[in-house]
Amino acid sequence: MHFDLSGWRDYRQRLLQDDLLAALVVSVLLIPQSLAYAMLAGLPAQVGLYASLLPLLFYAALGSSPFLAVGPVAVLALMIAQTLGLAPAGVSPGEAALVLAAEIGLILALAAALRLDALAALLSVPVLHGFETGATLTIAASQLPVLLGSPAQGFDLPTILQSAAASGWTLKPVTAAFGLGALALLVLARQGLTPVLARLAPLLLLLCMMALAWRSDALGHGVSLVGQLPPLHLPFTLPRLQAELWWALLPGAAVIALVGYVSSLVVAESLARRHAQRVTPRRELMGLAAANLAAALSGGMPVAASFSRSVLMSDAGARTRVAGVLVAFFMAMAMLLLAPALAWLPKSVLAATIMVAVLSGLKLGPYAQAWRYARPECLLMLGVTLLVLCWGVTGALGLGVLGSIALLLQRTARPHVALIGRVPGTEHYRNVGRYQVECQPGVLGLRIDESLLFTNVRNLSDVVQGHLDHHPEARRVVLLMSPVNGIDFSGLEALRELHDTLARQGVRLDLSEVKGPVLDRLKASDWQRWFKGRLYLSHHHGMVDGLQQAPDWVSP
Amino acid sequence: MHFDLSGWRDYRQRLLQDDLLAALVVSVLLIPQSLAYAMLAGLPAQVGLYASLLPLLFYAALGSSPFLAVGPVAVLALMIAQTLGLAPAGVSPGEAALVLAAEIGLILALAAALRLDALAALLSVPVLHGFETGATLTIAASQLPVLLGSPAQGFDLPTILQSAAASGWTLKPVTAAFGLGALALLVLARQGLTPVLARLAPLLLLLCMMALAWRSDALGHGVSLVGQLPPLHLPFTLPRLQAELWWALLPGAAVIALVGYVSSLVVAESLARRHAQRVTPRRELMGLAAANLAAALSGGMPVAASFSRSVLMSDAGARTRVAGVLVAFFMAMAMLLLAPALAWLPKSVLAATIMVAVLSGLKLGPYAQAWRYARPECLLMLGVTLLVLCWGVTGALGLGVLGSIALLLQRTARPHVALIGRVPGTEHYRNVGRYQVECQPGVLGLRIDESLLFTNVRNLSDVVQGHLDHHPEARRVVLLMSPVNGIDFSGLEALRELHDTLARQGVRLDLSEVKGPVLDRLKASDWQRWFKGRLYLSHHHGMVDGLQQAPDWVSP
Incomplete structure (x- = not known):
């Protein structure tokens, strides 16, 4: 006062x-x-x-x-x-x-x-x-x-x-x-x-x-x-x-x-x-x-x-x-x-x-x-x-x-992992089930619509694997991380399990648009010792990275 | 079996x-x-x-x-x-x-x-x-x-x-x-x-x-x-x-x-x-x-x-x-x-x-x-x-x-509202505090880094108002909603309060990149009766919408 x-x-x-x-x-x-x-x-x-x-x-x-x-x-x-x-x-x-x-x-x-x-x-x-x-x-x-x-x-x-x-x-x-x-x-x-x-x-x-x-x-x-x-x-x-x-x-x-x-x-x-x-x-x-x-x-x-x-x-x-x-x-x-x-x-x-x-x-x-x-x-x-x-x-x-x-727990317990594709002619990616978008064979773009927390990560691997089962030709999975506002210790373990499970099948896990605070925390852990994928500032760069020829967009 | x-x-x-x-x-x-x-x-x-x-x-x-x-x-x-x-x-x-x-x-x-x-x-x-x-x-x-x-x-x-x-x-x-x-x-x-x-x-x-x-x-x-x-x-x-x-x-x-x-x-x-x-x-x-x-x-x-x-x-x-x-x-x-x-x-x-x-x-x-x-x-x-x-x-x-x-509650209770600007020459928007980006006077781009839940919405208006106090010339606020994975009933009330508070100051509230499931829920409520802003599929469109001349990007 x-x-x-x-x-x-x-x-x-x-x-x-x-x-x-x-x-x-x-x-x-x-x-x-x-x-x-x-x-x-x-x-x-x-x-x-x-x-x-x-x-x-x-x-x-x-x-x-x-x-x-x-x-x-x-x-x-x-x-x-x-x-x-x-x-x-x-x-x-x-x-x-x-x-x-x-x-x-x-x-x-x-x-x-x-x-x-x-x-x-x-x-x-x-x-x-x-x-x-x-x-x-x-x-x-x-x-x-x-x-x-x-x-x-x-x-x-x-x-x-x-x-x-x-x-x-x-x-x-x-x-x-x-x-x-x-x-x-x-x-x-x-x-x-x-x-x-x-x-x-x-x-x-x-x-x-x-x-x-x-x-x-x-x-x-x-x-x-x-x-x-x-x-x-x-x-x-x-x-x-x-x-x-x-x-x-x-x-x-x-x-x-x-x-x-x-x-x-x-x-x-x-x-x-x-x-x-x-x-x-x-x-x-x-x-x-x-x-x-x-x-x-x-x-x-x-x-x-x-x-x-x-x-x-x-x-x-x-x-x-x-x-x-x-x-x-x-x-x-x-x-x-x-x-x-x-x-x-x-x-x-x-x-x-x-x-x-x-x-x-x-x-x-x-x-x-x-x-x-x-x-x-x-x-x-x-x-x-x-x-x-x-x-x-x-x-x-x-x-x-x-x-x-x-x-609240029930809400965070229902993770929604969406298969996303490109809005034609743009660098924007949207849910395949909701928008008219195009995908690229060989690269699977997924969006995780929730922070990775102990309430929802138990079946993260299974959900991603389910998408992969429908696209067995994919050699890379790019996870769009912009909706992931935090990763707790259980989430970190789940991410590692997902990474290792995919690696065993010869599939590389990449991350795109990881938020600054989330990335800071990851870098403080030992994740760089096990993570073999790449980080992309934009999901689109992740999707077209490493292609020998022009991307071959197809409807999903 | x-x-x-x-x-x-x-x-x-x-x-x-x-x-x-x-x-x-x-x-x-x-x-x-x-x-x-x-x-x-x-x-x-x-x-x-x-x-x-x-x-x-x-x-x-x-x-x-x-x-x-x-x-x-x-x-x-x-x-x-x-x-x-x-x-x-x-x-x-x-x-x-x-x-x-x-x-x-x-x-x-x-x-x-x-x-x-x-x-x-x-x-x-x-x-x-x-x-x-x-x-x-x-x-x-x-x-x-x-x-x-x-x-x-x-x-x-x-x-x-x-x-x-x-x-x-x-x-x-x-x-x-x-x-x-x-x-x-x-x-x-x-x-x-x-x-x-x-x-x-x-x-x-x-x-x-x-x-x-x-x-x-x-x-x-x-x-x-x-x-x-x-x-x-x-x-x-x-x-x-x-x-x-x-x-x-x-x-x-x-x-x-x-x-x-x-x-x-x-x-x-x-x-x-x-x-x-x-x-x-x-x-x-x-x-x-x-x-x-x-x-x-x-x-x-x-x-x-x-x-x-x-x-x-x-x-x-x-x-x-x-x-x-x-x-x-x-x-x-x-x-x-x-x-x-x-x-x-x-x-x-x-x-x-x-x-x-x-x-x-x-x-x-x-x-x-x-x-x-x-x-x-x-x-x-x-x-x-x-x-x-x-x-x-x-x-x-x-x-x-x-x-x-x-x-978990403590994690969701700390909402992070970031002022975001454009990565020059792109349509990507990033935190002003972390990246070299550019802003547009008159339009405030904010990103909400958490679902809008009862644990974190009590001071949503205040936080947005705080950003607005530093940019009193802004006549529109565009909220980038891609990290918002859900809005509970308390969150809906807070959004309405924010909308009305801004409206009283002659500032319009727009939303960009609202997720499909979130938008479905909003449309099921009476929000269209009170929401006077616009919805944009891409944040960039929201930032440049309605401009009479070419956008005038400045460093924040």
């Missing part, structure tokens, strides 16, 4: 106005969401407010994106709820949440120190999207009982259904009326109102519903309310140091750290591209680490960047990370003003807020696109979605990553 | 003689090895003989290679010993070995039915070689106490050393004299004698040592002998059906099946290549499955192809799988003749046989080659070796496979 004061002077003159407006718009959305996501995570409502103060300041100090709206996030809240269930008995959810935030902060800081930002690549698009959809549906399902006043609980579909069945599918009519009424108004607001009013709608609705609950004596009618908050002052405490507790939450913390980081990075990159800016993945790691550590020390919960609020931040015109600082300021104001009234807020109204917020981000298009483009990846996406819904987030993500790796 | 009787008539006339000779030579080696490897596996000596009868017939009926010498194998014996240690109390090693062989047979049959022969690719050369070396050293270490008459036991280095220390490093001098004497004679035989005599040496030595032990009253001197064998008749029994036992041995069975199959396949392929023949991996799976099931039903132990005996089979001139049938016949003869004398065979002599057999196959060259060619793969090889020595075979192989996959 550098503190360029001339930049700061510029800032005051030009950008404060933009950042102020964006911060105001985002705060209006963050107030209801912070309360709702704390409830979703199974934590007291004020925890969501605490997590929207200091963490934002620390992200602004260390992060790199001006658009990321850090704070409580719905998907993380679901994962937090599932992880807190693993805490040992006798630890309150609030205490466990602080430990979890501390662990996430430390994991992210460690990842930044060890430069592990590349691990973000483990989450492929199908896994990430399948996970987000599954989490969205799970969140919506978990809020349905709250919305309708059912005593059912749970953070996966089977548990929720069992719990609802055990309670005899009972509902509370007045609670449901509040919830469904809020849901209807929110949906209408999204569709009917101008953008500005639509953004104000959740906060306005909250205020109206609190007033209504107070006037109608909702508590007397059995409606669950958020209830009296304790005196709001930021609690500065060290998280509880209990080995058993830290150990129990560690796997969940690792997964939440990965998901929080990757989803934040995806948002940051996508918004940066819109503004022709660049994101520094390591800076993001450091910013999120600081934000989570701040949450752990100030009574909050684990935080990350919210997709919906970050898009809003960008659309509303935020220019610098000062916008995040201003959001924290507005949140502190709101906390002081709203606290007394929150006691009257029905939980079913918060549930409606959550459902509308998450379901409005539901995207089913990628399933159809993946189905058309790559069936196995679509099945992976669907599988992850179903696993999240029915089993839990951590296991689903783990299996999803393994599935991605298996598909 | 087809039974071509005319082929059979040919067979009798021409090949019987060759097969007979090879079978005789292999049997002479197999007799001592079968006894020794049964002992190594912690089983009674006769189990090795039983495993050398029916399994050979069944492999001959269903397998495909004329050279594979199926039967007890040293490396498998070590794995069997480690696995049998996991059997529940109250089950004899012999019973457990039958269940293990049955499981291995069923796993291989299942793999053949599901066409899983491609899973062989999971074992890369570094893992396989590191494993074999580690197993060789472990076997030698485990036989050292037997050779010297120490009571120490164990199948990994720490256990053997602890056990020897616990026994106070005691030895039995007469036992050690037999063992070291046999060892010295075997080593001398390998070095000093003609090949024919050298091959006979182990069997002759066994006979001499039995006679010597009988004459010198070895038992009275405290030498451990193989002891009286039970009446030798092939026991036909179903393996014990006990769920707990089957379950306990299953992981070991899966690993032994994989190792047995892959090591047999490697031998079969290498020998087939020498004779310009081909191996059918699925036939090998079926042959080994049948051989192991036969072992399970006839009192044997798990079997696979032995490297040393298979090479001998090939060198001695075997022509068809009848050679294996003849080996089984000679083994049956030997069993009847030798059984009474085996009682007098000192175990330390068998230990010497094992040590010479396995250590003669030790190869350290690949470590040096891998060190020069690919440091991380060499470290993987060394790591697997050490893990096998100190921890056990199953875990070492598992970690080795994970290590190979991690290296």
Whole structure:
């Protein structure tokens, strides 16, 4: 970080106005969401407010994106709820949440120190999207009982259904009326109102519903309310140091750290591209680490960047990370003003807020696109979605990553060795099966369409031999190596075996268009001791080399 | 399988003689090895003989290679010993070995039915070689106490050393004299004698040592002998059906099946290549499955192809799988003749046989080659070796496979995007950093040196943008796609993002030399709805397309 004061002077003159407006718009959305996501995570409502103060300041100090709206996030809240269930008995959810935030902060800081930002690549698009959809549906399902006043609980579909069945599918009519009424108004607001009013709608609705609950004596009618908050002052405490507790939450913390980081990075990159800016993945790691550590020390919960609020931040015109600082300021104001009234807020109204917020981000298009483009990846996406819904987030993500790796291995395991011929009149060579090309008797031109890796070299000799069986007159094989981006040790052995097998039949193996980095590695090995063929810079030179007369091109 | 009787008539006339000779030579080696490897596996000596009868017939009926010498194998014996240690109390090693062989047979049959022969690719050369070396050293270490008459036991280095220390490093001098004497004679035989005599040496030595032990009253001197064998008749029994036992041995069975199959396949392929023949991996799976099931039903132990005996089979001139049938016949003869004398065979002599057999196959060259060619793969090889020595075979192989996959992911995770220019006067394009080439202002030619996969596309836009920052005058980017062998769903998304990011800056993205299979997949998706660039069959056409005047080549 550098503190360029001339930049700061510029800032005051030009950008404060933009950042102020964006911060105001985002705060209006963050107030209801912070309360709702704390409830979703199974934590007291004020925890969501605490997590929207200091963490934002620390992200602004260390992060790199001006658009990321850090704070409580719905998907993380679901994962937090599932992880807190693993805490040992006798630890309150609030205490466990602080430990979890501390662990996430430390994991992210460690990842930044060890430069592990590349691990973000483990989450492929199908896994990430399948996970987000599954989490969205799970969140919506978990809020349905709250919305309708059912005593059912749970953070996966089977548990929720069992719990609802055990309670005899009972509902509370007045609670449901509040919830469904809020849901209807929110949906209408999204569709009917101008953008500005639509953004104000959740906060306005909250205020109206609190007033209504107070006037109608909702508590007397059995409606669950958020209830009296304790005196709001930021609690500065060290998280509880209990080995058993830290150990129990560690796997969940690792997964939440990965998901929080990757989803934040995806948002940051996508918004940066819109503004022709660049994101520094390591800076993001450091910013999120600081934000989570701040949450752990100030009574909050684990935080990350919210997709919906970050898009809003960008659309509303935020220019610098000062916008995040201003959001924290507005949140502190709101906390002081709203606290007394929150006691009257029905939980079913918060549930409606959550459902509308998450379901409005539901995207089913990628399933159809993946189905058309790559069936196995679509099945992976669907599988992850179903696993999240029915089993839990951590296991689903783990299996999803393994599935991605298996598909990658399967992809590299299918080498494609094509017989290639010359496009007549040119020096370009193309697959004999796809193009009208011409070949030369006596020289077999083959193209290997994959790096030579342990997953695919076991039958390299056999495949080449198969082509040779159809052209027994060939005395040379020229391998076009331009698609070979790497050769591992198993590949080197296979190349040597191929060379020796061909040599035993009196056929010479030549290589053409070997890539620079690949050739450097080969030359570092002892390959020059056994390789008797020739290297050509161009495949065409390899095909016509050593001919006594003009080449005799024939159709294959 | 087809039974071509005319082929059979040919067979009798021409090949019987060759097969007979090879079978005789292999049997002479197999007799001592079968006894020794049964002992190594912690089983009674006769189990090795039983495993050398029916399994050979069944492999001959269903397998495909004329050279594979199926039967007890040293490396498998070590794995069997480690696995049998996991059997529940109250089950004899012999019973457990039958269940293990049955499981291995069923796993291989299942793999053949599901066409899983491609899973062989999971074992890369570094893992396989590191494993074999580690197993060789472990076997030698485990036989050292037997050779010297120490009571120490164990199948990994720490256990053997602890056990020897616990026994106070005691030895039995007469036992050690037999063992070291046999060892010295075997080593001398390998070095000093003609090949024919050298091959006979182990069997002759066994006979001499039995006679010597009988004459010198070895038992009275405290030498451990193989002891009286039970009446030798092939026991036909179903393996014990006990769920707990089957379950306990299953992981070991899966690993032994994989190792047995892959090591047999490697031998079969290498020998087939020498004779310009081909191996059918699925036939090998079926042959080994049948051989192991036969072992399970006839009192044997798990079997696979032995490297040393298979090479001998090939060198001695075997022509068809009848050679294996003849080996089984000679083994049956030997069993009847030798059984009474085996009682007098000192175990330390068998230990010497094992040590010479396995250590003669030790190869350290690949470590040096891998060190020069690919440091991380060499470290993987060394790591697997050490893990096998100190921890056990199953875990070492598992970690080795994970290590190979991690290296593969790391390899695909490093995309290399090169700025390319024209080799003057040609239509060939090469890396600007490596060759003397020329570029064209206004058009940026880039080559992507890797398939576009989820592991490497996260920063594709950034890398291209980096090149573009150095050439702000460019209005087109032409991506040379010939090294791109595949695009997964994450890659498709990244390509779209790159396209849109460039479009926002008024830069058009074109693609050149897209491979046929890649283009087919792209066309199946909705890419034509968003892709506004052009496709070129040749990169050069892409670079000069749409120019109003002759191209203006400059040095980059």
